[in-house]
Amino acid sequence: MTRLLVLGGARSGKSRYAQQRAEAMRRERIFIATAQAFDAEMEERITRHRRDRGPDWRTIEAPLDLPESITAAARADAVLLVDCLTLWTTNLMMAERDVGAATARLAEALATAHGPVVVVANEVGWGIVPDNPLARAFRDHAGLVNQAAAQAVDEVRLVVAGKSLELC
Numbered sequence: 001m002t003r004l005l006v007l008g009g010a011r012s013g014k015s016r017y018a019q020q021r022a023e024a025m026r027r028e029r030i031f032i033a034t035a036q037a038f039d040a041e042m043e044e045r046i047t048r049h050r051r052d053r054g055p056d057w058r059t060i061e062a063p064l065d066l067p068e069s070i071t072a073a074a075r076a077d078a079v080l081l082v083d084c085l086t087l088w089t090t091n092l093m094m095a096e097r098d099v100g101a102a103t104a105r106l107a108e109a110l111a112t113a114h115g116p117v118v119v120v121a122n123e124v125g126w127g128i129v130p131d132n133p134l135a136r137a138f139r140d141h142a143g144l145v146n147q148a149a150a151q152a153v154d155e156v157r158l159v160v161a162g163k164s165l166e167l168c
Contacts, residue, residue, distance in 0.1 A: 002079075002116040003153035006164075007123045007146060013162035014120055015083055019053065022118045028078035029057045032070065034088040036063045049083075057081075063091045067105035074113035085121035085149060089142050093134075099141045103148045110152035119153065121146050 004021060008014030022029060031053060037043035050059065062069035066088050074080055085106075092099045110117060125143045130136045150156050156167040 003110055004118045005149050005153045005156045006120050008159035012159045014159040017159045017164050018118045018120045022079045022081040025079045025116055030073050030078050030080050031057045031059045032062050032080055032082045033059055034063055064095060067109035070109040070113055074115040076115045078115055080117045083120040085145050086142055089145050103145050107148040107152040119149055
């Protein structure tokens with residue numbers, strides 16, 4: 001069974017690559033969205049992504065309860081596409097949730113999913129050290145979430161400039 005984590009930077013092509021991999025599985029398609037539209041630009045981005053996916057995708061909104069949504073939706077005759085763990089991490093921090101506990105639940109949900117799951121996340125740790133405590137905490141949480149997800153899946157890919165590299 002496929003459990004895939006797709007990592008990349010902003011505008012790297014990671015979401016497109018993940019969607020193509022999910023669509024190639026030829027199963028019912030379920031998109032689990034973590035984004036929340038806090039402003040007009042994000043609302044437009046969400047609308048564009050929904051339009052690009054097309055009508056063959058059923059969408060589940062899971063800005064905070066992602067592990068529970070994965071567990072509830074995963075099944076052998078469907079493929080889940082989760083986009084993305086980084087926004088989910090942001091949402092948890094903004095809601096003052098326990099990111100460590102949520103990360104453990106995410107890893108368990110991915111490892112025990114009853115069907116294929118493709119997960120997207122940003123790699124944010126390659127830049128400079130952030131200049132404030134909140135940004136440093138976010139970078140650290142995002143890195144730990146990615147590590148936990150990578151341990152729970154079968155395959156990890158890195159997408160750079162629209163090209164994917166197999167990490168494991």
